[in-house]
Amino acid sequence: MLSDNIKKNLLDIKHQRYLQYFNTSIIISFTYIIGIIIGFITKQINYLNPSQIATTIIATIIVFAILVVSLIHFHKQLKVIVEEIKTLNL
Secondary structure (H helix, E strand, C coil), rough: CCHHHHHHHHHHHHHHHHHHHHHHHHHHHHHHHHEEEEEEECCCCCCCCCCCHHHHHHHHHHHHHHHHHHHHHHHHHHHHHHHHHHHCCC
């Protein structure tokens, strides 16, 4: 049986991992938004071309759907880990 201190250390490592995933997801979303903005500014994405706009919108919906689902999952895991740490007898 693992002692509470070892369990806490393992949960801290798990918490840090999910926190890193959470932060990386946020960074990816901002990078994607900046890339889309740069694409419009440099006219690599032509807002007058319906096929380019449709492709951009579809890709954006897919990317953000994945990011939102991931962020929700990571946030829930972070809450669960914090609750597990609180239940330990330290």
